[in-house]
Amino acid sequence: MDVELFLRDRTAFIKHYYDEAIAPFSETMQKVTDGVPPFVPPPFDPDTMSGEPAFLEEWERAHTGFQVVGQTCVSMLSESLKIFFVTHEKNAGLDFEKLWGRKIFSKCFIRGYQTSFARIGVDWSKCPADFSILEQVVLARNASQHATSVTSTRVNHDVGTLSKHPSPLFVSSYEMNLLASRGGSWMVPPAVHVTRDALHQAAGEIEKLAEWMSTINFRA
Numbered sequence: 001m002d003v004e005l006f007l008r009d010r011t012a013f014i015k016h017y018y019d020e021a022i023a024p025f026s027e028t029m030q031k032v033t034d035g036v037p038p039f040v041p042p043p044f045d046p047d048t049m050s051g052e053p054a055f056l057e058e059w060e061r062a063h064t065g066f067q068v069v070g071q072t073c074v075s076m077l078s079e080s081l082k083i084f085f086v087t088h089e090k091n092a093g094l095d096f097e098k099l100w101g102r103k104i105f106s107k108c109f110i111r112g113y114q115t116s117f118a119r120i121g122v123d124w125s126k127c128p129a130d131f132s133i134l135e136q137v138v139l140a141r142n143a144s145q146h147a148t149s150v151t152s153t154r155v156n157h158d159v160g161t162l163s164k165h166p167s168p169l170f171v172s173s174y175e176m177n178l179l180a181s182r183g184g185s186w187m188v189p190p191a192v193h194v195t196r197d198a199l200h201q202a203a204g205e206i207e208k209l210a211e212w213m214s215t216i217n218f219r220a
Contacts, residue, residue: 001087001091002214003084003087003088003091003210003213003214004210004211004213004214007080007084007206007207007210008207008210010076010080011077011080011203011206011207014073014076014077014080014199014203015073015199015200015203017073017076018069018070018073018194018196018199019196021069021072022066022069022070022196024062024065025062025063025065025066025069026062026066028058028059028062029059029062029063029066032054032055032058032059032062033059035054039054039055039058041053041054041055042054064153067153067154067155067191067192067193067194068153069194070170070192070193070194070195070199071140071141071144071155071192071194072144073194073199074137074140074141074144074170074192074194074199074202075141075144075145077137077141077199077202077203077206078137078138078140078141079141080206081110081134081137081138081206081209082109084206084209084210085109085110085113088117088213089113089116092120094116094120096112096113096116099116099119100115100116100119104116108135108138109138110131110134110135110138114131122216126212127208127209127212127213128208128212129205129206129208129209129212130205130208132165133169133201133202133205134202134205134206134209135164135165136161136165136168136169136170136202137202137206139157139158139161139164139165140157140168140170140192140194143155143156143157143158143161143192144192154191155191155192156189156190156191156192157170157171157189157190157191157192158189159189162186162189162190166184166186167179168190169198169201169202170192170193170194170195170198171190171191171192171193172190172191172193172195175190175191175193176190178190
């Protein structure tokens with residue numbers, strides 16, 4: 001089985017899905033911002049209207065959709081990465097949990113597979129993929145899949161993630177500017193915000209990993 005080929009098919013679909021799914025939400029937000037039909041602001045009446053921007057609810061709903069699409073794509077990347085490792089494990093005729101116990105995967109499946117494959121001779125120091133980014137894919141997925149409040153759809157990076165990755169990949173430029181203005185300290189955890197560039201960067205690191213691992217002959 002050409003594991004790299006199938007992995008690349010998955011990452012290609014995820015990138016395509018992002019572009020297609022995000023389009024209507026981006027369009028709505030832009031139309032509200034520009035005040036074009038059907039979001040032309042009515043004349044302001046101080047007696048009957050608050051100072052709240054016109055069509056704020058519509059903009060916020062579209063923004064939530066924008067965020068959910070990005071979080072969905074990161075979750076798909078994380079699952080693709082996990083399936084990729086599992087497939088290599090099975091193709092090698094191995095069962096790492098049986099060999100070394102479930103505890104090896106207790107913290108993060110990426111670390112578990114790094115340790116497991118290292119024990120059968122894989123030299124990760126030669127791998128060109130950035131495992132910091134791969135780990136952030138999994139952490140962003142975990143955050144998006146484990147909501148902490150019923151009152152908000154906002155998904156934040158947790159404190160543990162920020163301690164490991166103080167300048168996370170999946171964060172908005174607005175919140176990164178806030179970080180810079182505060183001397184590099186997060187007063188409030190930033191939201192998990194997936195841009196097209198960040199998604200492509202993460203997918204690219206997964207593809208580097210797949211290409212490199214395709215050259216390895218695994219042995220128990």
